[in-house]
Amino acid sequence: MSDTSVVSNTLDIEAIRSQFPILHQKVNGKQLVYLDNAATNQKPQSVINALEHHYAADNANIHRGIHTLAERSTTAFEDTRKAVQAFINSNEVEEIIFTKGTTESINLVASSWGRKYLNEGDEIIVSGLEHHSNIVPWQLIAEEKGARVRAIPVLDNGDLDIAEFSNMLSNKTKLVAVNHASNSLGTINPVHEIIKMSHEAGAKVLIDGAQASSHLTIDVQALDADFYALSAHKMYGPTGVGILYGKRSLLEKMPPYQGGGEMIKDVSFDKTTFNDIPYKFEAGTPNIADVVAFKAAIDFINDLGKENIAAYEEELLSYATAQLNEIEGVRIIGQAQNKVSVISFVVDGIHHFDLGMWMDAKGVAVRTGHHCTQPLMDRFSIEGTTRASFSVYNTIAEIDIFVEALKDIIKKLKP
C-alpha cells in the first residue's frame, strides 16, 4: 500500500483534507472515499463559514438598500464578481453574470442570443462529448427557429475529430458550443483551436467550462471565447451559483433573458428601459449567500494554485489509470492525450449499477450511468460507465482502496 507521501508535490494534502469536514466520516461502516467529484466536489470549511457568516452577520437584499447590512451584503456580492473576473481573466467585471449554474448560463445564451440571431437554415455545432445541458437548450431554440444542431464526432480515444469539425464549419454556422473538458471521459478539448477555427468561419463560440473550472487555468481573453459558462459547485463552492461570461459587445446587444426587478432602469406601462450589463441579465433577488460564499471557494483554489492542483490531480489520474489497466476485464472509456482527473470504465459482464452499489457498500462513492451524455454512450455502444473522478483532497491511498474494492467486487460478481 502506498500513502500520500509517495506523491511529490508542493501541496500538503493532509492539511488540505483537514479543511473538508465531510470527508472524515464512515458510510456503511467504512471510511468514506469520495470519488464523485465531477458531479460535485466537497466544500472546505472556509466556504461553509462564509455561508454561515453571511446569514449570521450580513444578510440583506442587495443593490438598492441604503442601510449598513445592505451595503455589506452588496459589497460581498460584488467582491465575488471581481474575484470571478480575475479567476477567468475577463476584461471587465460587467462581463460576469451570475446565474444558478452552467445549465442556466447556456439556456440564457440560447434563449437571448439565439432568439435574436438565429434564423432558418442556420447551424449550431455542438460536440459528441457534450452534457445534455449543452445539447438540449440548442435543440429547443433550433426547433423554434428552424435551425439545425450538428455534432462534432468523437474519435475512438475520446478526442474530438477536429478535421471533421473543420469540414462542418460553413457560413451557415452561427454558433459553436463545446465543453472545455468532458464530464464523462475527461477529455480536454482544444478550445483555443476550436474558437479560432469558428471565428474564421464567422461563428460565435460558447465554452461549457463546468468540468474545467477547478482543474484548468481559464483565460477568456487569451481564448477569445465569446461566452464561457461555469458552476460554483464543481469548484469547491456552493450549489445554485453559476457564471456566464460574455463579451461586452455581445451582451449589450442581447435582449434580456428574464423580466423582473433588478434588471430594469425605468418601468412604466408605456415603456420599460433595461439596466446595463450585468444587471440586465440578473432579474430578481439572486442567490446572495451562495454567491458570497463562492468567493471563499475561489480563494481556496487561488491559495493552493491552479498549477499545483492540476499537477497533483494529474498524478492521481496517472496512478489510477495505471492501476485500472492492470485489472483484467476493465476497459477505460476515453484515453485522450489530455484529460482532467476523470476515469470512466466498464467491466466485462458486470453492470455498472451493481458495481456502484457494491462500491458504496465498501464506502467508495463513484458515479454510474450515462452521466447525462447519452449520445456519447451510444457512440461507444454502451449503456453507461462507472466513473471515478478526483479532486485535490483525494489521495493515492484512496485510489488503492478504490482499486482493491474493484478487484474484490469483480472476483465476487464475475460470471
Place this chain on the structure above:
Amino acid sequence: MSQSIQEVQNEIIEEFSMLDGDMEMTIGYVMELGETLEPLEEEQKTDDNIVKGCQSKVWLDAKPNGDKIHFKADSNTAITKGLVSILVRILSDRTPQEIVDADLFFIDKVGLNRFIGTQRSNGLGAMIKQMKIYGLAYTAKAN
C-alpha cells in the same frame, strides 16, 4: 397450505436479520436470491413488459394461474434482480385481491429503504405499483 403474504414477509425479515445490517453481506444475499428467480423467457423481455421508473431495467410478466396471478420477472442488473425476486416470492401466485391489499411491511423492517436509498428504491416502488396494477386489472376483469 402455502404461506400467507404476511408469513413470507416474516420469513424474509428473519433471513435478513442474520446479516446484522452489514451492507456488503446484504447485497451479496440479495444477489443470491436473484439467482433463484424463475427465468423469464427472452421473448417476454419486451418494451411492454418494462417497468417504468427503474434505474436498471426490469421486465415483469403476469399470467393468470387459476384464480391467481403468476409473476415472472428479470432485470439486467444482479442487485435489482435480487430485489425483484423477493417481490415475486411474496406476491406471485396470489389472488388479485391479495395482491391489491398486500401491505409490504418487510421493506422497512429489512431496511431495504435504507440501503437501497430513495432514488434507487424508485425502481422497486415502480415494480410494486406495477404488480398491484396487474392485481387491480385482474380484479376488474373478474368482476
